Amino acid sequence: MNQTASIHAENATITRHPSGSALPRWTALIGGGALAVLGLSSRSKAGVALAAAGGALAYLGTQAGAFPKEMVARSSVQLNCSPHEAFQFWRNFENLPRFMRHLESVTTTGERRSRWIAIGPVGKRLRWDAEIVAERPGELISWRSLEGSDVMLDGFVEFQAAPANRGTVLFATIIYTPPAGALGKAAAKMLGKDPSFLMRQDLRRFKALVETGEIPTVEGQTHGPRSRLAGAARLIDPDQPFPRGAKFSEAVEAKRRLA
Amino acid sequence: MKAVCWMGKEKLSVENVPEPKILNPRDAIVRITRTAICGSDLHLYNGFMPTMEQGDILGHEFMGEVVEVGPGIKPDKLKAGDRVVVPFTIACGNCFFCKQQLWSCCDNSNPNYWIAEQLMGYSPSGLFGYTHMLGGYAGGQAQYARVPFADVGPLKVPTGIPDDKVLFLSDIFPTGWMGAENANIRPGDTVAVFGCGPVGQFAIRSAFLMGAERVIAIDRFPYRLRMAEQAGAETVNYEETDDLIQLLKDMTANIGPDSCIDAVGMEGHTDSPLFYLDRGKQILRIQPDRPIALRECILVCRKGGTVSVPGVYGGFIDKMPIGQFMNKALTMKTGQTHMMRYMKPLFDRIERGEIDPSFVISHVVPIDEAPKMYQVFRDKQDHCTKVVLDPWADGALAA
Numbered sequence: 001m002n003q004t005a006s007i008h009a010e011n012a013t014i015t016r017h018p019s020g021s022a023l024p025r026w027t028a029l030i031g032g033g034a035l036a037v038l039g040l041s042s043r044s045k046a047g048v049a050l051a052a053a054g055g056a057l058a059y060l061g062t063q064a065g066a067f068p069k070e071m072v073a074r075s076s077v078q079l080n081c082s083p084h085e086a087f088q089f090w091r092n093f094e095n096l097p098r099f100m101r102h103l104e105s106v107t108t109t110g111e112r113r114s115r116w117i118a119i120g121p122v123g124k125r126l127r128w129d130a131e132i133v134a135e136r137p138g139e140l141i142s143w144r145s146l147e148g149s150d151v152m153l154d155g156f157v158e159f160q161a162a163p164a165n166r167g168t169v170l171f172a173t174i175i176y177t178p179p180a181g182a183l184g185k186a187a188a189k190m191l192g193k194d195p196s197f198l199m200r201q202d203l204r205r206f207k208a209l210v211e212t213g214e215i216p217t218v219e220g221q222t223h224g225p226r227s228r229l230a231g232a233a234r235l236i237d238p239d240q241p242f243p244r245g246a247k248f249s250e251a252v253e254a255k256r257r258l259a
Numbered sequence: 260m261k262a263v264c265w266m267g268k269e270k271l272s273v274e275n276v277p278e279p280k281i282l283n284p285r286d287a288i289v290r291i292t293r294t295a296i297c298g299s300d301l302h303l304y305n306g307f308m309p310t311m312e313q314g315d316i317l318g319h320e321f322m323g324e325v326v327e328v329g330p331g332i333k334p335d336k337l338k339a340g341d342r343v344v345v346p347f348t349i350a351c352g353n354c355f356f357c358k359q360q361l362w363s364c365c366d367n368s369n370p371n372y373w374i375a376e377q378l379m380g381y382s383p384s385g386l387f388g389y390t391h392m393l394g395g396y397a398g399g400q401a402q403y404a405r406v407p408f409a410d411v412g413p414l415k416v417p418t419g420i421p422d423d424k425v426l427f428l429s430d431i432f433p434t435g436w437m438g439a440e441n442a443n444i445r446p447g448d449t450v451a452v453f454g455c456g457p458v459g460q461f462a463i464r465s466a467f468l469m470g471a472e473r474v475i476a477i478d479r480f481p482y483r484l485r486m487a488e489q490a491g492a493e494t495v496n497y498e499e500t501d502d503l504i505q506l507l508k509d510m511t512a513n514i515g516p517d518s519c520i521d522a523v524g525m526e527g528h529t530d531s532p533l534f535y536l537d538r539g540k541q542i543l544r545i546q547p548d549r550p551i552a553l554r555e556c557i558l559v560c561r562k563g564g565t566v567s568v569p570g571v572y573g574g575f576i577d578k579m580p581i582g583q584f585m586n587k588a589l590t591m592k593t594g595q596t597h598m599m600r601y602m603k604p605l606f607d608r609i610e611r612g613e614i615d616p617s618f619v620i621s622h623v624v625p626i627d628e629a630p631k632m633y634q635v636f637r638d639k640q641d642h643c644t645k646v647v648l649d650p651w652a653d654g655a656l657a658a
Contacts, residue, residue, distance in 0.1 A: 080355050166355065201373060208367040211353040212408070213331060214283045216370040216385065218395045221282060221405060224264030224274040224314035239373060 070152075073174045073195040077203040080167045080211050083159035084138040089210055090157060091141060093130075099205035099215065101239070102198065118151065126150040152177035170206075174199060194238070201239055261650060262316045262401035263629045268306030271630040276316070279397060279405035284331025287409030289345060293422040294321035294399050296629065296636055296646040297347075297430055298456045299571045302525060303389070304633045307547055308573055310374060310392040318400030319347035319387040320429040322422060328409065336410035343413035344606075345399065345406055346598035347430045349385040352411035363595035368408060369394045378574065383595055400629060402650040414602040423617040423647065424609055427457070431645075432616050433601035435461020435522070438569030439469055441592035442518035446470040451507060451516035451559065452492070453552040455483040457619045457645050458569055459522035463490050464614060466520075475510060477503070479528065482642040486618075498530065507559045515561035524570025527551030533578065540577070547573035557584050568593035619645045625652035 079086050089095055093114045097103040104117045104125070112132040120126045128149030134142040144154040153176040160169045176195065205215045264274045279288055297320050302308050322344040328337055337343070350357050350365035357365050365384035369375060374392045375382035385407070388398015397404065406413060416425050435458045444450060450466045452459050455478035466474050467490065476487035477495045484494040493510070497503045508515060525548040528534060533551065540546035556566045557580045566589055584591070608614055621644045624632055632646045 078355065080353060080358065197373070204372055207354075208351070212285070212351040212367050214285060216351075216368050216394070216407060217282055218370055218397070219282070220280065221397050222260075222262070222277045222279045223316060223397060224262060224266070224272075224276050226312065226314040230312050230314070239371075 070175055070177050071195050073176075073199040074172070075196065075199045075203050076169060076171045077207050078162060078167060078169050079207055082138075083161050083168045086168045086170060086210060087138045087141070087159050090206075091135070091137075099209050100202045101205070116145075116153075120151075128153065170203065172199065172203060197238060260402035261626055262397075263318060263626065263648075264313075265303060265311055265315045265317055266313050269304060269634075271304065271317070271633055273627050273629060274314075276401075278403050281327060281329045282405065283407060284329045285408050285410055286329040287325050287332065287337060287406045287413070288327040289321070289323040289343060289399075289404050289406055289413075290326045291321045291323040291399055291402055291404060291650050293323070293426045294318050294401070294626075294648045294650060295426060295429075296320075296400070296633060296648070298458065298636075299389070299524070301633070301637050302571060302573070304637060305526070307525060307541065308390050309378075309547070310371075310390045310395075312391060312395075315388065315391075315395070316397040316401055317388045318398035318404075319389055320426065320431070321345055321387075321399030321404060322416075322426050322429060323404075325409075325413075326403070332410045337413065337415070341413075341415050342418055343415055344425050344428045344602065345387070345404070346412045346414070346428075346433075346596075346602060347387055347389075348412070348595055348598050349387065349394065349396065349407050350411055350599060351408050357411070360597060360600050361594075362597040362599045364597075371395055386595070400626065400648060400650075402626075412599060414606060416606065420610065421617075423620060423623075424615055425606065426647065427461075427616040427619065428602050428606055428609075430596070430598075431457045431619070432461050432605055433598055434458050434569050434596040435463075436465040436601055436605060437594075437596045438462040438520050438522060438567050439465035439471075441565070441567035441569070441594075442466065442520050443565040443567075443590065443592075444469045444471050444518055447472045448517040449473040449475065449511055451475045451477065451519045451556070452487075453477045453519065453521050453556060454523035454570065455480070455487045455494075456522065459483075459520070460486055460490070460619055460644070461616070462520050462522050462569065463487055463492050467491060468608075468613070475507065475516060480639055483644060486644065489618075503529075503555060504559050511561070515559050515564065517561055518565045518567065519556035519560045521552045521556045521566065521568045521570045523552035524568075525549060525572050527553075529555075537577075546575065546577060548576050550576040550579070554578065554580055557587075557589065560587065560589055562587045562589075564589060566591045569596070620647055621645055623647045623649060626650045627652075 093106045094108060096106050102118050104119055107115045109115050114130050116128050116130055118126045128151050129146045130143050131146055132141065132143045134140065138159060140158045142156045145152050153174065156173045158171045162169050208215045260276060260278050261273055262276045264272055266272050281288060300317055303311055303317065325337060325339050325341045325343055327339060348363045349368040350362040351367040354366040363384050368385040369382045371391050371394060372382040378392065385394030385396055387396050414428060438458065439462050442450060444466055448471050450471045452462050452474060455476050463474050463476055474492040475495060476484060476492040477497055478484050479496055479498040481496065484496060488494050495506060500506045527549045529551045534549065537546065537549035537551065541549060550572065552570065553568065560566055568591065609616065621642055622632060624646065626648045629648055635641055636643045636646050
């Protein structure tokens, strides 16, 4: 089963749609171009931001194959616990939102099934159902999302004992089809949300939680008067979840001001 | 409560801010009885360390009484009412590095690990009041502070011994001690200590306690050199010599010191044109450090000797004498202090009367005077070596 799961992960990484799907590409080109024209014609600050965003979308639209249908994030981390302990913690999927910042909840709906809710760009909620396709206690878990989900997200996690009693090495692979296809990816990238980065951050939080029982934080601590620039910087902090209700344009504006 | 806030380069103010809260199960809240300004705080004051933010609370040398502990802390480890000295490094006690006693390399205490990762490849532990890159934790120049992983770091101290004797277990005494330990001192050795600020002073005394035969102390302020002399060091005022390297060689029969300790760090001084080159690069923000003492350590150290660097550096440097370092077969050891290795053994030495760290204090003032004292300390006015702040002195707010 180990082998099957590995192959599953390997295959997925090379699955690409070289020409992209024609529809989103043209949507990006036309829609982006329209945004750019609209933005430029308004001659305001917000207009410039809009034009820039639109221009970027249109540019991506002209790049044949620039939108792979799937994105793959891979990372690994060493944990100061046994492979079995790490596996146990991960296998209870309801634990995942404790260290995966963009997940709101995971609910177990059956022995192998679970319902996932994530916060996506522009604070939009994304829901999908997932099913475990392979598992070996203390060794690996592999799951995929079911047909008809908002987000197609397949995951594969492997646990290996590190040499000389140095704990566990965890390898994780996530293959995901971004919401709204390529536009979702472009939007996520513009907000600084690189899936590989997010995964590293999630694994780092997992490590802290497993090793210490908590995740280090300074959120909510006391401080002196902050400047407005600091507030803007927080909006585009790549480690923060998408702010619910925050407008895309606010983040673009923040990024522009800090550039 | 009152807290010393960083409001910009050379701009500090004592602000009235909300009291800290428990945020994680292994947190504790400490009511601070004594806190101090560290030489490394001056790097923040002078605006040399990146990722400071307006409103950040400064301070990483503090002690006090535990007033609240989180639900994750067992009463035999720590409880309300305990009197504690808090180390400036924050460590989880569970990770690979903590298990190796490399406490300042803790993997789990920096919530902003990724920022330090961009600059250094990996992040060291979180620190109190010392940039967002190193955690963004609110510091201890305040009336209260939140202490994460409080069942690992804080050292419980009995009530019989005054604050001023144990306060420096929070940073500079262990830092000077580790600086000397890293210098690999053997009986009969000659040790050169560059910089006679508080860490240099403790490094000098630690070197003698470790069996050094001679310590040569180097600085430019006569009052600091006098303090070094009182510990038994020979002193050199580098502003009064044309060629420091030649002088040190002459003092050591052309062999060179067996070990050199750089207790200066990123804001070194010299009369040579290199100072202006480094200073210019700092102004242009293409080099955060002026590695003057480090270069001198490498140049003057004897063949096969050891260079120890307790001084703080921020990033990449130019004109690193790497050829000299390589060809002379030198060893270099450095790091933020692995505090929890040293706090208890050094407390025992204080208790046995082998050393009284309060010798280094030159000023004790109410916290309200902190902004002014940063400037006094930075400009070495009024024979300033160490400023201790009383958060509750007259003029401070009621609890």
